[in-house]
Amino acid sequence: MGCGNSKVLPEASKKGYVSVVQSLVAFSKAHHDDDEPKKKKCAGKQRGLWFSTNVKNPPPASNSQQQILKDGRPRDRVAKYKDKFDPRVTARYDIKALIGRGSFSRVVRVEHRMTRQPFAIKMMEVEAPGGREVCASELAVLQRVSHSNVIQLIEVFQFPQRVYMVLELATGGELLDRVVSRGHFTERDATQALRMVLEGVGYLHNLGITHRDLKPENLLYYHPGADSRLLVTDFGLATFGSAGCDISRGDHRTWSLRTTCGTPEYMAPEVLLRKPYSCAVDMWALGVITYIVLSGSMPFEDDSRTRLYRSIVRGKYSFHGDPWPSVSNLAKDFIQRLLPLDPDTRLTAEQAIRHPWVASMAASSSMRNLHRSISQNLRQRTSRSSSRCPSSSTASNVYSSKSTRKKV
CATH class of the missing domain: 3.30.200.20 (Phosphorylase Kinase; domain 1)
Structure with missing residues (x-):
């Protein structure tokens, strides 16, 4: 988001990339x-x-x-x-x-x-x-x-x-806009949204498709109603592997990719290290998204691209500050199982749906309203981004962030 929310385009198609418009409405x-x-x-x-x-x-x-x-x-x-x-x-x-x-x-x-x-x-x-x-x-x-x-x-x-x-079009807006506009947001609300995303991502992975640019801006609600489904959008960086990931066995290794691309804050460590990778990179991104949805802040963030990448490849993040003391251990466990450095140990989409926190719709979690802390953290991030890049988009308009053609 802000200045840091630029994409790193595939090296083989940098000149030809056109982002799928994310403000598609329903x-x-x-x-x-x-x-x-x-x-x-x-x-x-x-x-x-x-x-x-x-x-x-x-x-x-x-x-x-x-x-x-x-x-x-x-x-x-x-x-x-x-x-x-x-x-x-x-x-x-x-x-x-x-x-x-x-x-x-x-x-x-x-x-x-x-x-x-x-x-x-x-x-x-x-x-x-x-x-x-x-x-x-x-x-x-x-x-x-x-x-x-x-x-x-x-x-x-x-x-x-x-x-x-x-x-098709979507009038419901992006994921974080919905979180902010609700006025009330709990872990149960988070699991309802994430379950829909996991259903879509699991479907893509079964087809051998890796999205490679999952982030809140690319998750759009179908319509403004409370019962709206959530859509995975923007396939400008998506690609096929030679075969699908065997989700039922938790096997991420049935095929691998090598192109470095994505949005920096959401890129998995194996991508930054230029190692062969699989659809497990999408699961890392979902771990980052879950962290953001529950807190309004990012697990990996730095004005310096070098320091940002260093923190990602080290897997260095924490659960300090509001609202983390009010977030359940089960929710934190879900994030931790999506953000291990070893891609083979990450949850697959099917395993993530079966995780107790998601499967129970956070029934055992606190029903405390996290909205105030989330909104405050998002506003602070938007303010910092605006001060660094006066021409950058606001939180509700981050769809139009520019892409970078620089290699990692």
Whole structure:
């Protein structure tokens, strides 16, 4: 977060990385995580127009969602981005507003013309080699996943110069925004959120997908309601291994990766040490996320990138300061089992779901409200980040943090 929240991009694709926009917002759709959509090819050979016919049709948007869609932006700005879209796309979708941009992409909020349901369309330029590379890797993941706790690709339009990815949207905001806005937050609330994340991450790992950039900003609520599901988003750094992690046996070692990438504060020690790694790096990141969700502070943080990395590779963190005296030993044990230096001893997603703290929904933990300490710590971090980087985003706008192209 703040200055320290920049990404380290894969060395093989640094010039081509385009971050998936994290402020994707939601329509209500029911789908099960066992069905995989058929895979489609990316625009590598540029063979002209094609688009998927297996469009997933969600139920009509609620009144509250329709209200959110009312866009007060000047029509000329909407028209400016609408003109960039192929007419065969705008024939099906009404362009509403620009919600994000990257080196090779624009993301806009849209409505389906027939159903009036809200979506996001990510328009990617694929003429440049970097754009084709990003398109291929991102689609390889998005076209395979179908889970209630993973952002869903709805359909794809492909043309010689551009590829249009239609994605579901989420109006509920990011994880930490929800924690702050609740006014009351306990360990039970934390386990409810983390269980949904673990369900999504476990599904990805079973498919052989490592996210490589898990952090609170990439965990978005589907809708503003208290019963909203939580979505894992932003697959710009995600990758496939040669096989899935055998979660049932707790085996992280069925395949390994070598590329150094991610957001520094969440990177596992084996990544920083340039050792071969597996999906266990995602579990380390979930340990960091759990620490943040329960305290509003980070286990590893330093203005100096060198000192930050040193503390990570040493596994040096503590449970000092508020609200840790009020946090249960079971919650601390959960974090400690996700943050060992040896990746083979870390909990897998399936093991983490079965951990007593999560499985019991923190039933034996204190029901003390941690909100005040969490919010205070988050405000202090935001203030420190703003003082170091006056132009950095606020806590509710950290989606747009810039990426770094420096190697670790």
